[in-house]
Amino acid sequence: xxxxxxxxxxxxxxxxxxxxxxxxxxxxxxxxxxxxxxxxxxxxxxxxxxxxxxxxxxxxxxxxxxxxxxxxxxxxxxxxxxxxxxxxxxxxxxxxxxxxxxxxxxxxxxxxxxxxxxxxxxxxxxxxxxxxxxxxxxxxxxxxxxxxxxxxxxxxxxxxxxxxxxxxxxxxxxxxxxxxxxxxxxxxxxxxxxxxxxxxxxxxxxxxxxxxxxxxxxxxxxxxxxxxxxxxxxxxxxxxxxxxxxxxxxxxxxxxxxxxxxxxxxxxxxxxxxxxxxxxxxxxxxxxxxxxxxxxxxxxxxxxxxxxxxxxxxxxxxxxxxxxxxxxxxxxxxxxxxxxxxxxxxxxxxxxxxxxxxxxxxxxxxxxxxxxxxxxxxxxxxxxxxxxxxxxxxxxxxxxxxxxxxxxxxxxxxxxxxxxxxxx
Numbered sequence: 001x002x003x004x005x006x007x008x009x010x011x012x013x014x015x016x017x018x019x020x021x022x023x024x025x026x027x028x029x030x031x032x033x034x035x036x037x038x039x040x041x042x043x044x045x046x047x048x049x050x051x052x053x054x055x056x057x058x059x060x061x062x063x064x065x066x067x068x069x070x071x072x073x074x075x076x077x078x079x080x081x082x083x084x085x086x087x088x089x090x091x092x093x094x095x096x097x098x099x100x101x102x103x104x105x106x107x108x109x110x111x112x113x114x115x116x117x118x119x120x121x122x123x124x125x126x127x128x129x130x131x132x133x134x135x136x137x138x139x140x141x142x143x144x145x146x147x148x149x150x151x152x153x154x155x156x157x158x159x160x161x162x163x164x165x166x167x168x169x170x171x172x173x174x175x176x177x178x179x180x181x182x183x184x185x186x187x188x189x190x191x192x193x194x195x196x197x198x199x200x201x202x203x204x205x206x207x208x209x210x211x212x213x214x215x216x217x218x219x220x221x222x223x224x225x226x227x228x229x230x231x232x233x234x235x236x237x238x239x240x241x242x243x244x245x246x247x248x249x250x251x252x253x254x255x256x257x258x259x260x261x262x263x264x265x266x267x268x269x270x271x272x273x274x275x276x277x278x279x280x281x282x283x284x285x286x287x288x289x290x291x292x293x294x295x296x297x298x299x300x301x302x303x304x305x306x307x308x309x310x311x312x313x314x315x316x317x318x319x320x321x322x323x324x325x326x327x328x329x330x331x332x333x334x335x336x337x338x339x340x341x342x343x344x345x346x347x348x349x350x351x352x353x354x355x356x357x358x359x360x361x362x363x364x365x366x367x368x369x370x371x372x373x374x375x376x377x378x379x380x381x382x383x384x385x386x387x388x389x390x391x392x393x394x395x396x397x398x399x400x401x402x403x404x405x406x407x408x409x410x411x412x413x414x415x416x417x418x419x420x421x422x423x424x
Contacts (some may be wrong), residue, residue, distance in 0.1 A: 005190060006127040009183055010134055013120045014141035016179035021145030022152065023087060023169030024052075024113065028233055029153045029251055033162050038099040042237060046364030049233055051103045052110030053360060056353030063115025064346020065206065067122060068339065073184035076119045079112035080177040086111070087173045094163040114349040116180065122342045123187055125333045132278075132326040136269025139325045143258030143265070150255035154248070206343050213335045214344065216395050217328065218351045220282075223389030224289060224324060226355035227382045228317070230363050231293075232257075235310075238367075238375040243306045253310050260318025261325075269326040279397040281327040286390035288320040293383035297376065331396075359385070 027034060027048040034048075035041060067075040089105030120138070128134040156165040232254070239250040272278060292313050299309050336344040363381065367374045 005186065009123065009127050009186060010137055012179045012183045012186075013123060014138045016176040016183070017117075017120065017138055018141040018145040018148070019172040019176040019179070020113075020116075021142050022149040023172045024109070025049075025146070025233070026149065026153055026166065026169055028236060028254065029149060030157060030162065030165060031237060032247060033157050033165075034102075037094065037162055038097070038102075040099060041368060042234075042370055043364045043368040044099065046233070046360045046367075047103060048106050050357050050360040050364075051106040052113070053353045053357040055107060055111040056114040057350055057357060059111055060114040060118050060346040060349035060353065061343065062346070063112055064118045064122075064342040064344070064349075067115070067119055067342035067346075072119050072123060072342075073181075073188050076116060076180050076184050079116045079119070080180060082112045083109050083116070084170070084173050084177060087170045091163065091166045091170050094166050114353060115346065116176075118342060118345040118349055119184075120180070121329070121345050123183060125341060126187075126338075131330045131333065132272040133266065133269040135329050136265040136267075136322070136326045139265045139322065140262045143261040143321075146258040147255045147262070150251045154251055206340065207347070209337075209340055210344065210347070211335060213396065213399060214332070214347075216392055216399070217331055217335070218348050220328060220389055220392035220396065221348050222351045222355040223385050223392060224285075224328075225352045226359050227289065227293070227386040227389065228321060229356055230359045230378075231317075231382055233360070234363065234367055234375070234378065235314075237370060238378070239310050241370055242372050242375055243302050243310055244304060245307070245310070249307070253307075253314050256311065256314035257318030257321050260315060261322040264319065265322035265325065268322055272326045272330075278327045278331060279400045281323060282393045283397055285320050285324045285327060286386075286393045288316050288323070289386050290383070290390060292316045292320065293379055293386055297379040297383055 027045050031042070031045045034045065038044070063075065063079065086105045086108030089108060090102050091105075093099065093102035093105060121135070124134045124138065125131055152168065153165045156168055236247075236250040236254045239245045239253055240247070245253070268281075272281065295309065295316075296313050302309075332344055332348060333341060363378055366378050366381065
């Protein structure tokens with residue numbers, strides 16, 4: 001295995017993630033046009049997210065077991081075929097003017113979408129022993145895709161049409177297909193993916209193989225990511241209602257956390273790999289996320305156009321997103337055996353999807369009137385969810401300090417000496 005190959009792997013997986021983010025969450029940016037085209041309201045827009053998330057309540061866990069048992073190469077190839085088919089149905093729904101078909105397309109898109117993410121993280125965890133930097137670079141590309149979507153999709157829908165914007169999503173889906181299959185081919189060629197001595201049986205009994213720390217990590221991810229993504233899905237419309245922003249300004253602020261993450265995530269990942277302090281960093285992310293919803297909930301809405309409050313909240317959101325990725329996600333591979341790593345990532349993604357799916361429906365009902373009062377109620381609910389996430393993060397810190405002398409989530413620096421020298 002050539003040392004530089006890992007950087008090729010990182011670039012290709014990150015490029016595929018970039019393409020994913022452009023087309024996956026298009027309802028957030030095209031909500032106004034979709035509502036106008038199909039004559040639906042914000043509740044139906046939230047259904048588009050729910051139909052994508054519902055399959056992932058179970059499928060990442062199933063997909064993770066399939067990846068562990070049959071290999072990443074076969075799994076990702078099949079998973080991507082489902083995603084391409086679902087994206088095609090979304091495009092067809094615009095042509096046929098059938099909102100139900102778009103819901104079906106979102107369902108097929110989401111069926112194995114998170115399983116592809118599981119495959120990506122499984123590959124990165126094998127090529128990078130200290131994974132914070134690798135995950136942070138991947139996150140930077142994901143955020144780059146979100147930023148690109150805020151520019152590309154509004155441009156296409158304003159200058160061409162809604163069907164042209166969705167067609168671009170289909171083309172980018174094909175880019176992800178090519179990129180990920182190239183990665184698995186390289187992975188297979190260098191035999192990084194080797195056959196396990198004990199292949200996990202396809203059974204829900206595998207859930208008993210994980211310890212309490214893993215499940216605390218899963219609970220943290222449920223609460224923290226549910227708050228982050230539900231807010232992200234609805235904040236563009238909220239900014240228009242509460243702060244009287246234009247569609248362009250709202251879309252720009254929607255992508256602001258990603259601008260932050262692009263610049264700071266790789267740096268934070270490198271620092272965490274080099275110096276540790278994962279648990280302490282996790283507590284800081286909790287304080288940042290709580291401050292976001294405290295600020296928005298306590299500050300009154302504006303009578304005229306106001307950029308300051310939304311901008312500050314989005315800047316803080318970006319810092320949270322970048323820091324949370326580099327502190328939490330590498331902990332998973334530290335508490336799970338390599339034979340069950342795909343299943344473990346699958347359980348976490350399933351847990352996140354469960355939280356997002358249920359919250360999307362509930363919050364969709366709360367904000368369906370699209371009034372300042374309804375969005376204020378949404379912010380109060382998200383603050384409570386965030387508080388639960390902060391409690392799980394503190395529990396991790398408590399267990400680490402009490403039972404492991406603050407050393408459980410630290411990997412020997414000697415194992416990554418070459419990586420750190422290359423980064424410096």
